[in-house]
Amino acid sequence: MEITKVHTLVIGAGQAGLAAAYYLQERGVEFMVLDERAAVGEVWATRFDALRLFSPAWASGLPGLPWSGSKLRYPSKDEAAAYLRNYAAHFQFPVHLRQRVSSLVPASGPGYVVETVAGAIYHAQHVIISTGAYTEPKVPVFAASLPAPVQQLHSSHYQRSAQVVGTGPVAVVGSGNSALQIAADLANTGRPVFVAFDDKTSALPNNQLMWALLKSTGLLRLSRSNFLGRRMMHSPEPVVSGDLQRLRGYANVQFVGRATGATPEGGLLARRHPTPPLNAVVWATGFRPAYDWIKLPIFDAAGVPRHNRGLTEAPGVAFLGLPWLNSRGSALMGGVGSDAKAVVYNL
Known part of the structure; x- marks a missing residue:
């Protein structure tokens, strides 16, 4: 079986995976992005019809490419799907679709071996897991x-x-x-x-003023290592x-x-x-971790990844897009960029 070798493999072409791809490209690192879906943005496209982003377009952009159209609108789920597709196409990221990962294991030498249900095998020095905020x-x-x-x-x-x-x-x-x-x-x-x-x-207003305050005060960027950030995380x-x-x-x-x-x-x-x-x-009761395909000792007893701002104990393996990976903005389309940059430049 042919093995594709790549320096960095990103698993998941959602907002977190694409933000990671942006900074990998900026850094000049050889990389590939795998996604189980038939198209980038399909997860958004298949969600319930009435869904809209909870943040306005001006506060929801990924690094390097703002939303087109009115910046004050709250985009629909179909607009979100289109934005992610356009983002990947704009930067010409090497995205491999219909590649659901079935296992991630240590290689016999340095790096990791990733296999997909479709039968593809990859060998990578670094792996960034961006499959979303839990999936089961x-x-x-x-x-x-x-x-x-x-x-x-x-x-x-x-x-x-x-x-x-x-x-x-x-x-x-x-x-x-x-x-x-x-x-x-x-x-x-x-x-x-x-x-x-x-x-x-608790309930809060969701308007332009609130988002301007959240952005200008830095509340969305407060780290979980900060006292106030910890209070927010546990609320x-x-x-x-x-x-x-x-x-x-x-x-x-x-x-x-x-x-x-x-x-x-x-x-x-x-x-x-x-x-x-x-x-x-x-x-509408949320999700739990589902990482049985990752054969690495990087999880706690509840199956939650152990990490320090995304970086795990396994050399070269990181997570992105998890709730409170570092801050309240870590799982938001407009906030994942700072985490992606930190992971890519510190992995």
């Missing part, structure tokens, strides 16, 4: 107690309200911005929507106050509090009150 959908244990007739759908597979069966009650479980957007999308159909949202979740992520307020205004929406269990009839138990039997539940 996470649902609570009590989801298994819901009876079979209740449709269960994770937010990563939700695209539009027509996917959800019936016209009766549906619950959206989660305390993040995706939960609010999906609940509003379902509420627009007129069906009863029960929102299992933690009442303790629940706030949601957009305008989205929360609008959702509360729907007559067919009820907030039931944090979900705590399931009923035999097919409803949910929650802090405020239970729901009636449901047609469906959408779990």
Whole structure:
């Protein structure tokens, strides 16, 4: 089997992987980018139809290429996909598509061997893992107690309200911005929507002034090693106050509090009150690590990567795009660039 040799291999052609590619190219390093999808930006293109970036275009650019069009708009998910495609094409990055990585192991000598499901084999001195902010959908244990007739759908597979069966009650479980957007999308159909949202979740405005303050004060760049940064890292992520307020205004929406269990009839138990039997539940409950393909001793007991600003104990192996890799901006399109530069120049 032919082995492709390359100095640096970037796994994942999302925002983090492309930011890494920019700085590798700037530095003159030989590199390749692998991605499991058929096109750059496809992860954004396949997300739910109503999704928009939570930051305006002027605050969402990757290094070296600003967004075209109005800088004040909040781009749609399709615009985000197009921006990433155009970014990769503009810089002519060597992106190899349909290359889902199946294993990353140490080489017999220096470096690492990466194999893909498609049968390609690569040997690289450095590997930058940019596969996103965890990838395995996470649902609570009590989801298994819901009876079979209740449709269960994770937010990563939700695209539009027509996917959800019936016209009766549906619950959206989660305390993040995706939960609010999906609940509003379902509420627009007129069906009863029960929102299992933690009442303790804080909310902030999402407007141009807020983003100007975040950028000018440097709050998005505060490191997790800083006292205030650590406080922010361990605090629940706030949601957009305008989205929360609008959702509360729907007559067919009820907030039931944090979900705590399931009923035999097919409803949910929650802090405020239970729901009636449901047609469906959408779990907007996040993701967990899924790195079983990486055969290196660089994870803690929970499967979370151990790293120092992305750099791991394995020489030449780094992560990018993880939540709080270094700062609040580490997993944001407009904030990943500084982490990418630090990784590329220190790897």
